[in-house]
Amino acid sequence: MNVLSVFKLALISLGRNKMRSFLTALGIIIGVGSVITMVGLGLGAYSSVQDQISKMGTNLIMISPGSSNQRGMMMGMGSMTTLKEADAQAIQMECPSLAAVSPIVRTSAQIVFASQNWTSSVMGIGVDYLTVRSWAVETGREFTEREIKGSGKVCIIGKTVSDNLFGSVNPIGKVIRVKKMPMEVVGVLVSRGQTGMGQDQDDIILAPLTTIQRRMMGITNINMIYASARSDSMVDSGKEEITRVLRHRHRLVEKEADDFDIRTQADMAAMAGSTLGIITLLLGSIASVSLIVGGIGIMNIMLVSVTERTREIGIRMAIGARGQDILTQFLVEAVALSSVGGIMGISLGVGLTHIITSFTEWPVQVSIPAVVISFLFSAVVGIFFGLYPAWKASHLDPIEALRFE
């Protein structure tokens, strides 16, 4: 008995019970479809987060103070006050791999304009901040160097702040009160939307570093330094140069640990990537449970089918079918059922993926490995769950089977 005629037989007998065959395959269809969709969603989220991280700036390097150790108790990241504005200047002067450097202080403040008020995060920045973040103002202008160095009472506001305080009024030239300090709005930032973690990047006020650091917060240290390397390949050398400069400036001896922490965009991407990888895997494995449930459905129907067709099996055996012929017939039927289901599941998954893409901003992707693996898995499910019913059929006694009513 050749393979082709076995397949033909299987398809003919599945075709006799079209509705039942479809419902049986439905488990596999949904299983394969959901694996493809879930993995597609996960990959979409992954690429969207990677995209966000790359938009944070070009070749960004973030330097924050290390965690302080008070009598053996480790404080949180950035709790040390070791980073100074002079450090940022030194990095700018002494690190040839870096294109731009900006010191940063951060606080949160209530902002008032006329009868409106809003609480937002306030950032004191250096001259090159917008360059480092590859950000720009949409209306108005950036700070001048004089404003930054002379602690000017000017600010650039994010879109969210602008919308909440001014509504449709043009904010340029208006004076707002930030923690009671009057500041003139000179620009509005280009909207950046939410980060991959759902944080609104437009809910922000930028002001000259010293204005915030000295006048508003009354501190001498800074919270962070943002730097950008000249090129992608210079990120690592930039990181080394910064380490050298800061260790020298902070007078750390060889055995002492760094009192600062350097992270690059690549580090962040890797972190976010591993988290999303786990989530994708999780979604995929939950979806694959439905594949197994689908397989059990196939086994159930194949068992019913063996009982129903006992007489047919008896006839086939009487006229010369061997045990293995019957086994092959039922096994091929189960595999045909599950692989046809797999193919329909692939179209369902691809279709769903496209529908979701058209409704969300996520660039949901059809993963080719997920398609191939879930299809192969569905065929294996067919073999695995088809084996027992087929084995049962092949071991029927022809005399008993012929007598079966």
Add this chain to the structure above:
Amino acid sequence: MSDPAKSTKPVPLLEIKGVHKTYFMDGVSVKALRGINLTINQGEFTSIMGASGSGKSTLMNILGCLDRPTKGSYLIESHDVSKLSKDELAVIRNKKIGFIFQGFNLLSRTSALENVEMPMIYAGIRSSERRARAMDALTSVGLKGREHHQSNQLSGGQQQRVAIARSLVNRPSLILADEPTGNLDSRSSVEIMGILQNLNSRGITIVLITHEPDIVLFSRRKIHLRDGHILSDDPILNSLKAEEELAKLPPVFEEAEKEAVKA
């Protein structure tokens, strides 16, 4: 088969020697056959008769290689098949034996042609040849033009003819007919017996299992079974000719009526 009907010295086709069959059910042993000795030569048309419980079905299962004897040997064309494995028996059934059953046992929702092709699928015959041989077999039982009818669209007599065609396609040495007329009206019965007589005249050995005495008369040897023993084994000297019997039956518009009722 080298023209066995005319050969002077009979060639044994089936030899059953001291066959016993005992079933064990719920710890009780039932002796269905108690020492059967029987030789059937090539070209014979033998009937096996007996009441229910006589061991008739058991003997048929053993003759048809569906079952193996508990004791004794069974030779087909001088090959002992009583010790063969299940799969080896399946091959013997496929190549040497054609079955005709009381309940026709065609696959439902399957065309006559596909039913007839089935034994050849298991024999590994190419599909073009399968088709040609199945067409020939259906023509030889008078079903030309009904190849693509499904089995449930055919009358009982027609279904039994499909079954006969199916039993023929692998050119078996033996046709084993188990109550082939049990579900048929008298006219169809005689027609079926006519086909079997016709096949026998072409040299095919036929074993008929039945309990109807008037059907037995179409064969040429009568074996009577009781309680697992052979009670009698006689030749039938003046067997009936199906053609003549058919002529005696009232001329029928039955067939036409049946068609009308079906439509």
